[in-house]
Amino acid sequence: MEDYWDLQAVVRSGYNTSEDFENTMNNPATSLFAPLSFEQDELSAFPEIFETTREDHFHGLEGTNYSPSFYPPMLHQTLFPQSLLISTTTTTTHMSIPKEVKQPPAQMVQRLVHQEKPLSGDASCSARGVDSVIRADKMKKSRKNQHKKVVQEVTEDDLSSDKWAWRKYGQKPIKGSPYPRSYYRCSSSKGCLARKQMERSSTDPSTFNITYTGEHSHPQPTRRNSLAGSTRNKSSLPKGFKANEPNKSSITMDSIPSPTTGSMASSTEEDFVQQQVSIKTEQQEQSLEDYESNINGNIAMPDIDELFPSLEDLEGLLLDQLNVPCSLMDHQQQFQAVDTR
DNA sequence: CGAGTTTGACCGGCGC
DNA sequence: GCGCCGGTCAAACTCG
Numbered sequence: 001m002e003d004y005w006d007l008q009a010v011v012r013s014g015y016n017t018s019e020d021f022e023n024t025m026n027n028p029a030t031s032l033f034a035p036l037s038f039e040q041d042e043l044s045a046f047p048e049i050f051e052t053t054r055e056d057h058f059h060g061l062e063g064t065n066y067s068p069s070f071y072p073p074m075l076h077q078t079l080f081p082q083s084l085l086i087s088t089t090t091t092t093t094h095m096s097i098p099k100e101v102k103q104p105p106a107q108m109v110q111r112l113v114h115q116e117k118p119l120s121g122d123a124s125c126s127a128r129g130v131d132s133v134i135r136a137d138k139m140k141k142s143r144k145n146q147h148k149k150v151v152q153e154v155t156e157d158d159l160s161s162d163k164w165a166w167r168k169y170g171q172k173p174i175k176g177s178p179y180p181r182s183y184y185r186c187s188s189s190k191g192c193l194a195r196k197q198m199e200r201s202s203t204d205p206s207t208f209n210i211t212y213t214g215e216h217s218h219p220q221p222t223r224r225n226s227l228a229g230s231t232r233n234k235s236s237l238p239k240g241f242k243a244n245e246p247n248k249s250s251i252t253m254d255s256i257p258s259p260t261t262g263s264m265a266s267s268t269e270e271d272f273v274q275q276q277v278s279i280k281t282e283q284q285e286q287s288l289e290d291y292e293s294n295i296n297g298n299i300a301m302p303d304i305d306e307l308f309p310s311l312e313d314l315e316g317l318l319l320d321q322l323n324v325p326c327s328l329m330d331h332q333q334q335f336q337a338v339d340t341r
Numbered sequence: 342c343g344a345g346t347t348t349g350a351c352c353g354g355c356g357c
Numbered sequence: 358g359c360g361c362c363g364g365t366c367a368a369a370c371t372c373g
Binding site for chain 1: 361362363365366367
């Protein structure tokens, strides 16, 4: 049961208040999928979670009917099995769902919310010649870009799932960390302001803390590292990071944890359901990525409703395969009611 | 030859 | 004002 703490953290992060969360936990249908209940002191142990609002997730999708947080936890985990990492201009959310969900919350919930200070106004450039002024101005522009920040903790396997093309432009030793931090910028488009910082976690060297700043000014490449002739950074691991590390293959759906692991006996029926849901998950993740990248690229997009299964479909899936009656429409209405408050 | 990486230098922010 | 620190630049280098 305790294996689900992170699941609840993710789901809870979609609620505006702890009260909303508790209400949902008390709903019989929802609690069916979220059997674990937190003690009050456990809830208060992670106040930062409640600072994260639904708008933080899937930023840019406002105004659409899409509202992923109303899925009950089991479905939420199934549909969005990895990190929810969308930030607004003022708040950054870091939600990491590890493949092995065995660790206590304190070890896993790290930096949840960042508040970036606005840059101080007219930082005058010390005159070291025209080049310095131009350079400083460039730097100022790029640093202005940092007001949007997304922090992600990933395993080495997940590094290869980054579909953007990055070019390394620096590496620095960081005080307090035995591992250097690498700096990358998007190499797909010249004017793209997207940046990425990668640093091996000092607490868990098998994972990396990745910070994304800025936004891509272009659609996502159809395939990762799709630059012509570029084969040099396939592993996405800088030299210093690769010591004793074999090249990892791309993430597969097989590696994504089952939401039922550890709490339900395995069976062929469940395997079938998991398989079907995994297929949907892969399609949905790709759809969401495409949608987000195309928003950035100002490309006309189909209605968001076309990208995800209807609630009726999901209800049918639950009923047919798990024999679990559940009214997701009620959940949606419940969360819409919360939204309008 | 083009694209990515390495690495020392430079810059601005911040705390003292 | 000074020094530390993180982020960036850019020349040199590497690789396919």
